[in-house]
Amino acid sequence: MGVILLLCCVVSASAKDYTVGDTSGWATNVDYSTWKSGKTFTVNDSLVFNYGGLHTVDEVKESDYKSCTTGNSISTDSSGATTIALKTPGKHYFICATPGHCSLGMKLAVTVVAAAKNTTADTPESAPPSSTTTPSEATSPTTTPTSTSPSTTTTTTINSATINSPSIAILLNMVAVALLKHVLS
Secondary structure: OOOHHHHHHHOOOOEEEOOOOOOHOOOOOOOHHHOOOOEEEEEEEEEEEOOOOOOOOOEEOHHHHHHOOOOOOOOOEEEOOEEEEEOOEEEEEEEEEOOOOOOHHEEEEEEOOOOOOOOOOOOOOOOOOOOOOOOOOOOOOOOEEEEOOOOEEOOOOOOHHHOOOHHHHHHHHHHHHHHHHHOOO
């Protein structure tokens, strides 16, 4: 049961939520260039915009970002709490569409990098699967025995570097819950 709980924790640890502007939130006269410096935004991370009043969060093209042009938004929200999932690598541009706010600094450009891929060399069918960990990884791997035939057992090792897809994370969580229900019944 401990392995199942650990697996759930490892799966959910792969994406990060970044609160734009930290405690200042999404507001005029905030230096978002300083806020984003030192941060690495990865596919599946999210930007959380917290704001009040007459503000909006509009995702725009680069040209509209540079000129603070409104009206051509890719997406827009004015709920006061906007979460943007970063689904694709590349540059993403955000502005407040309230007149004058973009020119007062309510604009953010972030570069999103692709999630790390787990690369393994092809191994013969008879060899057990393996994974590589580096000293910089802070999580310990989870090992799950898997029966492949009555006389053979293979061991699969999973760590946070191998779980980058939200679909895989959801599937593993569902399996973990089903196993947990089975163990407890």
